Amino acid sequence: MITVMKTIFAFVTALSLTSAALAAEIGKPAPDFTGTDINGKTVKLGDYKGRIVVLESYNSDCPFCHNQYATGATQDLQKELAAKGVVWLLVNSVNPNNFSHRTPAQAREEWTAKKIAATAWLDDSTGAIGHLYDMKTTPHTFVIDKNGVLVYDGAIDNKPDPEHDPRTARNYVREAVDALLAGKPVEVSQTKPYGCGVKYAD
Amino acid sequence: MRRFRIILAGLFCLTALTVHAAHTEVRLILSANPAQPGDTIWVGVDLQMEPGWHTYWKNPGAAGMATKIEWELPPGVTAGDIQWPLPEKLPPVEVTTYGYNDEVMLLVPLKLDAGLNPGPLDLKAKVSWLECKEQCVPGSADAAITLNVGTETKPSDDAATIELWKSKTPQINGRIPCNASWDKPPDNDSRPLTISCQPSPTAKNATYDSADFFPYASDEFEVQAATDVLSADSTAIRLRKVVKKYSGDWPPEISGVLVTETGNLRTGFEVKIPVIGDTTAAAATGNEVSAAPAPSLPANATAPALPTQPLWRMLLYAFIGGLILNIMPCVLPVIALKILGFVGESRSNPQHVRTLGLVYALGVLVSFLALAAVIIGVKAAGHYAGWGMQFGSPVFVVCLTTLVLLVALNLFGVFEVTLGGRALDAAGGLASKHGAPGAFFNGVLATALATPCTAPFLSIALGFAFAQKAPLIVLTFLAVGAGLAAPYVALSWNPAWLKLLPKPGAWMEKFKIAMGFPMLATAVWLFNLAAGSYGKSVLWLGVFLVIVAFAAWIFGEFVQRGRVGRGLAFVITLILLVGGYAFALESQLQWRQPLAAPDSTGSLKESVGGIEWQRWSPAAVAAAQADGRPVLVDFTADWCLTCQVNKKTSIEIPSVRAKLKAMNAVALLGDYTRFPDTITAELNHFNRAGVPLVLVYSKDPAAPPIVLPEILTPEIVLNALNGTITAASGINYILVGIAILIVAAGGLLYLRRRG
Numbered sequence: 001m002i003t004v005m006k007t008i009f010a011f012v013t014a015l016s017l018t019s020a021a022l023a024a025e026i027g028k029p030a031p032d033f034t035g036t037d038i039n040g041k042t043v044k045l046g047d048y049k050g051r052i053v054v055l056e057s058y059n060s061d062c063p064f065c066h067n068q069y070a071t072g073a074t075q076d077l078q079k080e081l082a083a084k085g086v087v088w089l090l091v092n093s094v095n096p097n098n099f100s101h102r103t104p105a106q107a108r109e110e111w112t113a114k115k116i117a118a119t120a121w122l123d124d125s126t127g128a129i130g131h132l133y134d135m136k137t138t139p140h141t142f143v144i145d146k147n148g149v150l151v152y153d154g155a156i157d158n159k160p161d162p163e164h165d166p167r168t169a170r171n172y173v174r175e176a177v178d179a180l181l182a183g184k185p186v187e188v189s190q191t192k193p194y195g196c197g198v199k200y201a202d
Numbered sequence: 203m204r205r206f207r208i209i210l211a212g213l214f215c216l217t218a219l220t221v222h223a224a225h226t227e228v229r230l231i232l233s234a235n236p237a238q239p240g241d242t243i244w245v246g247v248d249l250q251m252e253p254g255w256h257t258y259w260k261n262p263g264a265a266g267m268a269t270k271i272e273w274e275l276p277p278g279v280t281a282g283d284i285q286w287p288l289p290e291k292l293p294p295v296e297v298t299t300y301g302y303n304d305e306v307m308l309l310v311p312l313k314l315d316a317g318l319n320p321g322p323l324d325l326k327a328k329v330s331w332l333e334c335k336e337q338c339v340p341g342s343a344d345a346a347i348t349l350n351v352g353t354e355t356k357p358s359d360d361a362a363t364i365e366l367w368k369s370k371t372p373q374i375n376g377r378i379p380c381n382a383s384w385d386k387p388p389d390n391d392s393r394p395l396t397i398s399c400q401p402s403p404t405a406k407n408a409t410y411d412s413a414d415f416f417p418y419a420s421d422e423f424e425v426q427a428a429t430d431v432l433s434a435d436s437t438a439i440r441l442r443k444v445v446k447k448y449s450g451d452w453p454p455e456i457s458g459v460l461v462t463e464t465g466n467l468r469t470g471f472e473v474k475i476p477v478i479g480d481t482t483a484a485a486a487t488g489n490e491v492s493a494a495p496a497p498s499l500p501a502n503a504t505a506p507a508l509p510t511q512p513l514w515r516m517l518l519y520a521f522i523g524g525l526i527l528n529i530m531p532c533v534l535p536v537i538a539l540k541i542l543g544f545v546g547e548s549r550s551n552p553q554h555v556r557t558l559g560l561v562y563a564l565g566v567l568v569s570f571l572a573l574a575a576v577i578i579g580v581k582a583a584g585h586y587a588g589w590g591m592q593f594g595s596p597v598f599v600v601c602l603t604t605l606v607l608l609v610a611l612n613l614f615g616v617f618e619v620t621l622g623g624r625a626l627d628a629a630g631g632l633a634s635k636h637g638a639p640g641a642f643f644n645g646v647l648a649t650a651l652a653t654p655c656t657a658p659f660l661s662i663a664l665g666f667a668f669a670q671k672a673p674l675i676v677l678t679f680l681a682v683g684a685g686l687a688a689p690y691v692a693l694s695w696n697p698a699w700l701k702l703l704p705k706p707g708a709w710m711e712k713f714k715i716a717m718g719f720p721m722l723a724t725a726v727w728l729f730n731l732a733a734g735s736y737g738k739s740v741l742w743l744g745v746f747l748v749i750v751a752f753a754a755w756i757f758g759e760f761v762q763r764g765r766v767g768r769g770l771a772f773v774i775t776l777i778l779l780v781g782g783y784a785f786a787l788e789s790q791l792q793w794r795q796p797l798a799a800p801d802s803t804g805s806l807k808e809s810v811g812g813i814e815w816q817r818w819s820p821a822a823v824a825a826a827q828a829d830g831r832p833v834l835v836d837f838t839a840d841w842c843l844t845c846q847v848n849k850k851t852s853i854e855i856p857s858v859r860a861k862l863k864a865m866n867a868v869a870l871l872g873d874y875t876r877f878p879d880t881i882t883a884e885l886n887h888f889n890r891a892g893v894p895l896v897l898v899y900s901k902d903p904a905a906p907p908i909v910l911p912e913i914l915t916p917e918i919v920l921n922a923l924n925g926t927i928t929a930a931s932g933i934n935y936i937l938v939g940i941a942i943l944i945v946a947a948g949g950l951l952y953l954r955r956r957g
Contacts, residue, residue, distance in 0.1 A: 025390050063332065063340040099338045136297055148696040156449065160267065162332065172776040190391060190448045192424050196338040197265040197297040 024081040024133045026189050030150040033129050035122040038107040048087050054143040055130030057135040058090040061100035062196035063162035065138050073166035078117035093130030095201035129201040137195035143176040152176035226254045226333045226341040231360035236352030244366050244812035247308040256301045257331045259289035261419035263299035265330040274326040278315035285309040287370035288470040298427030307367040323349045372459045372470030384476040385883045387581050391447045399439040410434045417458035421509040422450045432825040437903040471918020516680045522661025524685020527652050536648040558641045559694025563687035570683035578672045581846045589664050589892030590653045593841035596735035596796035596878030603728040613718030617758025634789045664891035735796035742791035749782030819870035826868035833899040845894040852914035896923040
């Protein structure tokens, strides 16, 4: 009898283990990663436990990203959220052979020129982080709560257009972070990301 | 200075825009010029992209942006919706987009008011788009053309070009009926969907090389770009897609373009596809042979009206199915054990016998609850679940083989299962063995062994249950368990009947040993199942079983019955078990890493002159029907005893072989032993939770297949092949009769005891 029970138990356990997905899923712990930023510093997602983290798949040659930064809207949002203790990581997964790839030196220049106010810009030219989170487009954004749980996955705002004024759009990242800070549930936890393809390495 | 910098920046921007926008050129053309008031003409918005650059379709896909047209039209001219030529799927695969390389012409109908005055009219459009090569650039341009309003409508020089592009837009009244159904419960926010379409009769002789579905965009969900083509021919197109949901409910309808490919020719058909809900109940009633729901329905028809079965009827089926399970071959070895138990109990206190009956029922019910929990867990994890699925797990089979061997050894008297750990005299031993833990164990074992069998009624109830939410699954499983346990509970409440049995005595020891042999046979059968998963290494499972048997003997002889050195014997038992496990199972067999499921192709013929089985796939069915051949499909599994019995008695027999040959029929075998998802999906289509499932497709591709009952006779198979589907009612009545008899017997005995 005990053997049978154990068998059934082992079977249930085995099944639940195989179903434990490694991918990013809303309501589940966000997969941890370690990356290198454009200043050569090592950045580990797990080190930010206790703080809200925003991930943004970034490539400023993409008109959708370009528009977010050319208007200054995203930099303002980064500053606004940084003041509330939020970490904002740019993830650039453009492969090194693509026209839009940035070497760390070029990236540092762009950082200054665009007055980017994020916490760090991660060089992800291997696409490891991008694939881990299944980043589809630039800009594709993610919000992770203080306990490391993914609470938002999708578009940065509700205007999939490279020429709109982002300040008039409904910004889902701000909404999610504000809800977390107010201790309320995140109303929109998933949207279809828009933008350009990420230009991953093959 | 500051102003200068702004101007400079502006200049830079302008230069940048001009340079970038040059990758795409825009011009307008008209289908007719001049045109008379009251007519509708077409304007073509032609986008020419430089080599390597592309622009996007109305649904750009995972990235990109649809091209936009803002019209600036004189009063009296109204523009309609853009007609989009069929796009291409653009790489990379992980971010598939829909768009156009080289050139595309977007077509827009222009309605000219009847009151327009003759003369030239300027038609202006601001076209904006996103063009991409290795990077993406937004572009926009103003385009204009002059239309002369006159007294007649004359085709322009560009009319032929417009016609050419019009032929590339999807057919709006293509009349391809489609429907779709969810393949399984959602996996978090993703869910697979099978789309079935029936091309129009006029396209009957068309052969398609492939097919695809390009969805229209929605904010609430996304039909992902990847497509599994299950079949693509003139009679049936079946595609598997994955829907990712962002918000709201799962969509009741999806719309988009069905794409067929023949050589280089791609044709699009605009389709609206109703998605059949996942809560539809079984279509079949009773055990009758029933026609399956038609594979596809007109797009404008409502979802197929599968008759919803009332819950009580499903629970009744589950109960009757559980009753019948008692006489299925799977559970027979346990019945032998139970008979022995009743003999041993016959002279006991009636109250005690009753308690044991209830404990046995509890063992069955708890096991069924565990099974239900597994099913619910598997479903919640987004996987397919099915009856008997645990036999698809080699690890489970190894554990059960070992367990059943131990039961056999126990019956042979090699060791005892007593809580005290000390052997007692024969009668006392039996009594204690059939005490509460023994009865509970019997219940668990009966359930574990019952699952490779399905019984009539049971498959209908399970097919219903597997599509339901958790509480209904639990309820149905409990009903099956109640059915399985019912006869014993009824008997244990009636000691009068037990008095008819022979008195306990020395014969019982012999009978007990004799009953060990069916159990040993069960172990051999399970061992044979394991062979399929481990190949020749299954030898090491045999070695392990011998070690276990030896350990059981040492335990029984020296620990339980011995007088001296019991501690040492116990240590040796443990060393044998642990060592045997570590060496034979872990190191040699590597039992937790079974071989991958075999994926061989070609003939599956089992014997010389046997049926020429071919591997089942939806495409194989469609291909055979396209050749005008009828099809017999047998979904089976090595562990499915009902399937094996069906095959031996009613399928692999001379009369059926001859009939198949005479009809030039194709025989397809779907092997469910290792639980492949494709077959689970197909079983679900027919509202079944497991095998056996036998289907007969006539050579008329439009006719739905005949679904054969779970238990076959040669007549049922032959009649189904002949296209008559009435044969099953006979066996149906017989089985209902058996079920009623079992219930009635239990009831009568109960009444007699009380009277």
